[in-house]
Amino acid sequence: MSTSSGPEGTPLGDHPTPPPAQYTPLAAGNRVAYRTWGAPTAPPVVLLHGRTTNSTDWTDIAEALSATRRVYAPDIRGHGLSDWPGGYHYPQLVADIAEFIDALGLERVDLVGHSMGGAIALQVAQSRPEKITRIVLEDALPPFPLVPARATDPRPPQEEIDALDYDWDLIPATDEGANHPHPEWEAGLSKIAAPVLVVSGGEASFLSDAEQQKLTDLLPDARRVTIPVGHLIHRNDPDGFLAELRAFGIY
Numbered sequence: 001m002s003t004s005s006g007p008e009g010t011p012l013g014d015h016p017t018p019p020p021a022q023y024t025p026l027a028a029g030n031r032v033a034y035r036t037w038g039a040p041t042a043p044p045v046v047l048l049h050g051r052t053t054n055s056t057d058w059t060d061i062a063e064a065l066s067a068t069r070r071v072y073a074p075d076i077r078g079h080g081l082s083d084w085p086g087g088y089h090y091p092q093l094v095a096d097i098a099e100f101i102d103a104l105g106l107e108r109v110d111l112v113g114h115s116m117g118g119a120i121a122l123q124v125a126q127s128r129p130e131k132i133t134r135i136v137l138e139d140a141l142p143p144f145p146l147v148p149a150r151a152t153d154p155r156p157p158q159e160e161i162d163a164l165d166y167d168w169d170l171i172p173a174t175d176e177g178a179n180h181p182h183p184e185w186e187a188g189l190s191k192i193a194a195p196v197l198v199v200s201g202g203e204a205s206f207l208s209d210a211e212q213q214k215l216t217d218l219l220p221d222a223r224r225v226t227i228p229v230g231h232l233i234h235r236n237d238p239d240g241f242l243a244e245l246r247a248f249g250i251y
Helices: 055-065 090-103 116-127 158-162 170-179 183-191 209-218 238-247
Strands: 022-025 031-037 044-048 070-074 109-114 132-138 196-200 222-226
Touching (some): 022 090, 031 055, 031 090, 044 116, 116 132, 116 170, 132 238, 183 209
Parallel strands (some): 044 070, 132 196, 196 222
């Protein structure tokens, strides 16, 4: 069981036991840990977690999806059992996930991304449009500056950092990416041909409805639904989240 903190995560609580982690090396030498569910021959879906959590955060959702899908959930660099090599700006996170998909030999995948994972999913879809069939953005960080800007908390004492199951150095790096995203990320939305489902958390989320609607409007083929339970939609209303995935054709 893992613990998370901050606006993109809360204590994860009890889960069914997730499958053991597997590992794949990337070209830069760092390893990505990931977990799988479902039959190896089933159509693949990749789940990208939010900041400060890890692949185990998807356990309930992944078990449901595994009835019809091969589910892959990586620990994004600096989280969980993946390596913590430093370098946590979005281009590095995106490159890791694109390479992860290639390393596993996945030809066509659906992407589901929560918060930070949603921002990564959007950028992977820009760099690998031929690989992506559908995209689900669960209260995703948008590719334009957050308003108000996110303030990074002061660096905590080292003993607190040592107790975390993520690398604290990713916090300022990803805050910078949320506050000052590269303009090409927003411009590149027009390259995304895959249909996109934008699932927003409503007024209880720290991401505004206006931001989520703007993101939806900028995508060529997107529709938006609201599940008004806050930022952690798949945790707070798993049945509602799965129902939207089912309607979208994810399983």
